[in-house]
Structures are given as C-alpha cells and as structure tokens.
Amino acid sequence: MKLILWSITIYNMYYTSTNREELVAYNEAVNTGEGYNGTTTTWAEVIEHPNGADYAILKHPSYEAELTLVESLGGDWFPNSLE
Amino acid sequence: MLGLGSAVGKSSSVDRFEGRLNIYPGAEVGYSLDKLDKDYEGSAVRVRRSSDNQEQDIGFVDNVFDSASLESFVNEEYDLYTSDFSSEGGINGLNPSSNVFLTTNHTIGGVADTAKFLVAAEDSGQAYATLNCNKETYSITCDIYIPSTNSSIHKARIWTGYGAETFAETNVKDEWVTITGEVEITQGSVIRVQAISPTNSINLPTLESDETFYIKNFDITTTATNAFVTTWYDQTGNYNATQSTASLQPKIAVQGAYLGYIENQTNTSNQLLSSSYPYVADQRFTAFIVGQQFGNAVFGGTQGTSPFYGVAQDGNTSNASSGFNDVSNFGNGDSVSDIREDVASVMVNMALLTTLARKGSGSDSLLAMGYVSASYNNCRFKEYIIYNNQSVDRAEVEANIMEHYNL
Numbered sequence: 001m002k003l004i005l006w007s008i009t010i011y012n013m014y015y016t017s018t019n020r021e022e023l024v025a026y027n028e029a030v031n032t033g034e035g036y037n038g039t040t041t042t043w044a045e046v047i048e049h050p051n052g053a054d055y056a057i058l059k060h061p062s063y064e065a066e067l068t069l070v071e072s073l074g075g076d077w078f079p080n081s082l083e
Numbered sequence: 084m085l086g087l088g089s090a091v092g093k094s095s096s097v098d099r100f101e102g103r104l105n106i107y108p109g110a111e112v113g114y115s116l117d118k119l120d121k122d123y124e125g126s127a128v129r130v131r132r133s134s135d136n137q138e139q140d141i142g143f144v145d146n147v148f149d150s151a152s153l154e155s156f157v158n159e160e161y162d163l164y165t166s167d168f169s170s171e172g173g174i175n176g177l178n179p180s181s182n183v184f185l186t187t188n189h190t191i192g193g194v195a196d197t198a199k200f201l202v203a204a205e206d207s208g209q210a211y212a213t214l215n216c217n218k219e220t221y222s223i224t225c226d227i228y229i230p231s232t233n234s235s236i237h238k239a240r241i242w243t244g245y246g247a248e249t250f251a252e253t254n255v256k257d258e259w260v261t262i263t264g265e266v267e268i269t270q271g272s273v274i275r276v277q278a279i280s281p282t283n284s285i286n287l288p289t290l291e292s293d294e295t296f297y298i299k300n301f302d303i304t305t306t307a308t309n310a311f312v313t314t315w316y317d318q319t320g321n322y323n324a325t326q327s328t329a330s331l332q333p334k335i336a337v338q339g340a341y342l343g344y345i346e347n348q349t350n351t352s353n354q355l356l357s358s359s360y361p362y363v364a365d366q367r368f369t370a371f372i373v374g375q376q377f378g379n380a381v382f383g384g385t386q387g388t389s390p391f392y393g394v395a396q397d398g399n400t401s402n403a404s405s406g407f408n409d410v411s412n413f414g415n416g417d418s419v420s421d422i423r424e425d426v427a428s429v430m431v432n433m434a435l436l437t438t439l440a441r442k443g444s445g446s447d448s449l450l451a452m453g454y455v456s457a458s459y460n461n462c463r464f465k466e467y468i469i470y471n472n473q474s475v476d477r478a479e480v481e482a483n484i485m486e487h488y489n490l
Binding site: 034037038 | 129131136137138313314325327328329330331332
C-alpha cells in the first residue's frame, strides 16, 4: 500500500443573471441545504448592477446552478466610492 | 483616573479587575473581544462554524477572550462523508457524472470490494464523479485500484474540477493505493474523482470495453474549519452588532485557529456587522476603535446605506497623511474641522483610532463595521467603544486602551 499527499486552495465565484428571481431561488436552495439556524438566516444577498438589468450572487462552494458563473465582479458592479 | 495603576483594563485578578466601562462609565456601546465591564456576565461574541453551521457563544476567561473555547468549537471533527458505495445514484453525496457508471460488490482478485468505477465503453470525454464541498478544510483518504489492462485510463485523480490543481492522484497499477491529503477550499468547488488519460488529460480517448478503475473507503473529514461572527455583544447591554447573512459575517477563526481579531471577509460585496445603536440626528459621538486596515477600509459608518459616512482610512496613503482618507468621509460630509479629531496614523498595524464625529442625516443604524460596497472592507477589529459627544476624557481612555493592547 502506498501513500500520496497533496494540497490546494480555491477562491470566490459569483453567479450572474438578468433574472433576479433565479438568484433568489439559488439562495433559497442553499439556505435549505445548509439548514442555517440561530442568528444566521441566509447565505447571501443578491447584488444588483447599477444598470438595473443584471444581478449577481456569491456562489456557495457546495451548490451548483445552471447560471452564468464568473470568477469575480468588476468594478462596474460597485461604482460607489467614498464620497 | 489612570492612578488606578497599570493593571487597569487587564485581568491580573478577577476581584481587582476594573474594565474600561467601569473606569470610564457612560458608554453608549462597547464591543470588545476582551471584557470591558467587571459586572458584564454575557459573552463576547456568537460564532458560526462553517463545518455544520452550528453556532455558539464565546465568552471570557480571566476577563480576556476565551480563545480556547473558540478553537475547541471549530476543531470538532465533523464527518462529511464516508463511502459505502452501496446505493445507486447519489451514493451518499458522491454523484456520478453521466458517463461514469458505478457498480457494487465487484470482486478483485477473489476479494469482494464494495466499489468500482466502470467507465463506459466506447465513450470519450471526461469520466468523473463529484462530491460537493461546502466547507473549508478537508482530510480525504481513499483507496484506488487501477488495472494494468487499461489502455486509456492511466491515473485516477482527486481534484476540485476548477483550476488545474490536483491534490491526490495515483498511476500505480494492479494494487490498492491509499491516497490522502489535506485540502483547503476557501470558496467554491466540488471534489472530483476523475479518470486521467496516458497523456495526462482529463479528456479520455475512446475507451475499450473493460476500462475501469476502482475506489473504496472514500472518507472525508473536516477537523479544522473557519468560524464567523454572527453577533458581537454590546457589553453595555444595549445594542448588539449582528450579521445574519452567512457570506457577510466577519471571520474570527481560520482553519481552526483564532485570528486574534474580527476580520471582514475580503469579497467585493457588502461585509459588515451592523449595530442597532439608534440614529439620532446631529448627535455627536466619540469612538475608540482598536483595529487595522489591510487594504481600503472604513471602520464604521453613521449609517448602513450610501452615503457611507464613517471613519475612513484608505490604502492609498497619498490621502492618508493625517490617518484618514478624506475628511468628507467623516462627520457626515459636513465641514468637520470643528468636530473632527483623530489619532492613529495609517493603521497598517493594529492601532487605536479615536474619532469625534457627528451624525447628520440618514435613518439607518449608526454602526456598520466595514464598508458596505466595493472593496472598502479590509478591516480588522478588536474593540469599538462609543461615548455620546465628549462625555469622557479622551486622553485617559486612549491611554488605557493603548496600554491594554500594547499599542
């Protein structure tokens, strides 16, 4: 019997959609699967693009969906700066 | 006031302990990882561990944060998955892809084994099974057997399916090999058990009819997870700071180890703890913040939505010579020269930031610890105390805090 060892690290991803309800449904699926209790009630918040047409939500590591997956959200999603 | 001695705010003796809220009474809110009030009987924080989403209050030992209890909580072993490969489809969470068939009770060398990956004949493309990963750190062990009769399956690999990283694989033929590894997945992936071609590709050529590899004793355990703060208790007993959204909760332990502070997650979305401390128009307040920035950061806002008036520091030091990025971020965007005072330089190290500010407009909660948009969320906290107006001797409180934290 032989023994082999390795290690890795992975980072954040987001689902995007023009249909906000799809992302809400994704979040609800995560909530159901995770069974949050206590103070924690939900996985993530849907992020609205300033153009009013696009939406995004942080992908949960454990839950896949047939949505557009992006590695990060560009600065156009967060135009606010300290004013 | 400092005549109480150098032990002020420290825990040299439970009986003699005097917290900052005892020595300097009248605070409107007092959040700290250490005890601020000798009479406070509550906890410091409530945390959620990521292994199973259980929550627990963490208190104090000898008036300082009970890090041992926190680490004990987040290091409890949690069995995520143990294979028996005894059911069709799903297989206790190990979901086969459409082009992988799983059989049970197969015999190798006269010994009954409970698992076999039989890759479809005349199939091409990828052959893998997946296991969802929703935790951070895993210990994975499994036994793999690859027959030398295979012509197209050279290796069996365990990896995430995203990126190119492999954390366990074997190309040993005709004997069972135990592969094991620790894997940290801070966000987003699945674990795949995948067949690899002789050219080291996940894309297999057309297979012979009996191409197989076998897997058994697939065990996944998490023993060191992350912990996040759901509640930072107000030791004045008035206004707890909370975050009910899991992905927005600041970290307090990573891979089973206490950080020593509360740190906002570094996503590009909202990250904060919000206090129920009420908004009162034009009320002035003095805040004492023990924290650190490791990028663009705001250490508190007078409200939770834009404009995010607060105590701001920016990673761009060209605007931070005074310790703050822009005075317009302070004191509600008014001309604040009359009300703005501060100490602390750029907080590249843990430092004390003292502010005198004024709530001017808006209707949300006073404290949003961490900015609520873009990347202004790279901050760490140990303590956050607020007094109304200048109801406390600022210099004395500063001296007390700096001594306590060795700043």
